Amino acid sequence: MKKKWFVGLMLIFMLSFSATQVFADEQAQKEQVYVDGDQIAFSVDPTIDNGTTLVQFKPVFEKLGLTVTWNGDTQTVTGTTYNLNIQLTIGSKTVVVNGKEEQLTVAPKIINDVTMIPLRFVGEASGREVSWDGRTKTVFIAKTEEQIYHLIKKNIDYTQVEDLDGFISTIDPNTAQLAQIKLGVQQTFAAFDLNYTLDKMEIIGVKDNQAAVKATITTKKVKGPEFKDNKMDEIINLSKVNGEWKLGLSQVIKTDYMNEDLFKDQKVTLSDEDQKQVLAVIEKNRDASEKEDFDGVLSTYDKDYANLDQLIRAGKQLTAAFDFKITNDQIQFVMGADGTAEVRYFQTVRKVKGPQFPNLKIDGVDTLKKNKDGEWKITKSDVLTQEVIQ
Secondary structure, X not given: OOHHHHHHHHHHHHHOOOOOOOOOOHHHOOOEEEEOOEEOOOOOOOEEEOOEEEEEHHHHHHHOOOEEEEEOOOOEEEEEOOOOEEEEEOOOOEEXXXXXXXXXXXXXXXXXXXXXXXXXXXXXXXXXXXXEEOOOOEEEEEOHHHHHHHHHHHHHHHHHXXXXXXXXXXXXXXXXXXXXXXXXXXXXXXXXXXXXXXXXXXEEEEEOOEEEEEEEEEEEEXXXXXXXXXXXXXXXXXXXXXXXXXXXXXXEEEEEOOOHHHHOOOOEOOOHHHHHHHHHHHHHHHHHHHHOOHHHHHHXXXXXXXXXXXXXHHHHHHHOOOEEEEEEEEEEEEEEEOOEEEEEEEEEEEXXXXXXXXXXXXXXXXXXXXXXXXXXXXXXXXXXXXXXXX
C-alpha cells in the first residue's frame, strides 16, 4: 500500500476536527463580558440570578450603540437607536421592545446603587447573538459571523493547550460518533505536542440554525513521534444548539505538507535503462496496491524503509473495509544520479467499494535507490499535497 496516500488518509481521520487560546486560571476568573470583541469594564461585577447573568446597564447599552436614559420616578431604563427602543423597569419582568411587551426570566434590580439588567435578552434584542463559556466564565455578544469565528478560534485554543473537556464543549453533542472523536483527540494529546494556527476563515453559508465555514489551519509538531507538519483546508459544519453555535463534522478538502521546496527539479543523469527500471518499480507498487497484493507491495520497498511492517499491517486493515482504484499521472523524474532517484507524480485514489470515503488526488514524491544486487527499491515516500476530489 502506498505510504503517500495511506499516511494521508490516517491524518484525515486524526485531524478532521481542528484544533485552539491559552486560558488563565479558570477558578480565579470573574465573569467577563465581551461585546463585538471588546471587553466591557464594570464598576459592579456581573452577577448570576437563577441562571441569568445581570450586568451594569450603562456600559453595555453604550457599547451596543444605544442612547441611555433613566427615569428615576418610574425606575425605568431606556435604550434607543434609530430602529430600536428597549424599556426595562426595576423589579418588573415585563420589557417593552419597540412598543411590544415581552417577558424576562429575571427582573432588573439595583445592586450597590447600580442598575443591573439581564444581559442575554438585551444582547439578542440588539440583533446580536449571545454565547456563554462556563469554563472561562465569559459572555460573548456579537453578530453571527463573529460568533462563529470566536467558536472556531476557541476550539483551536482549547486543542492547543490539550484541554479535552474544553475541546468537547465546542462540539455539537449530537455529532455522530462523538465518543470515538473524543478518544481520538485524547490519544493525539497523549502522543504529541502540536502547534495550531488558524490562517484564515471564510463563512460560505448561514441558513437558519446551520452554517458552513472554509478554514485553513496549520499544524506543526513540537514534540512526539513521526508526524507530517501540514496546512489543511477544511469545510467545517456548525449547528445552533440551545441558541449557541457548536461545531459538527468537518471535511478536509486539501492537505499541504509544506514540502514543495524540498523537491525542486534537479539534473537527471540516469541511463535510459535505469529510468525504465525505476518507473517499473513505481508501476508495480501501484498495481500491487490496487490488487491488494501485499507481497508484491513489500517487494518494491527497501528492507530499511521506515516503519514498513506497520505500514503493511495498517494497509491490510484499510483494504479489509475498502476496495480502491489507484492511478498515477504526470510522472516525472525530479532527480536521478549515482544510484539514487526521486520521482514525482500525481496519484488518484478512488473508492470502488466500502463505506463513506473521500476520493483523493495526491501529489507525491518517491525516493528510490539501487541496492547491491542492482535492484531499484523505494526508500522514502513524501506527500506534497493531498486534495479531496469533489
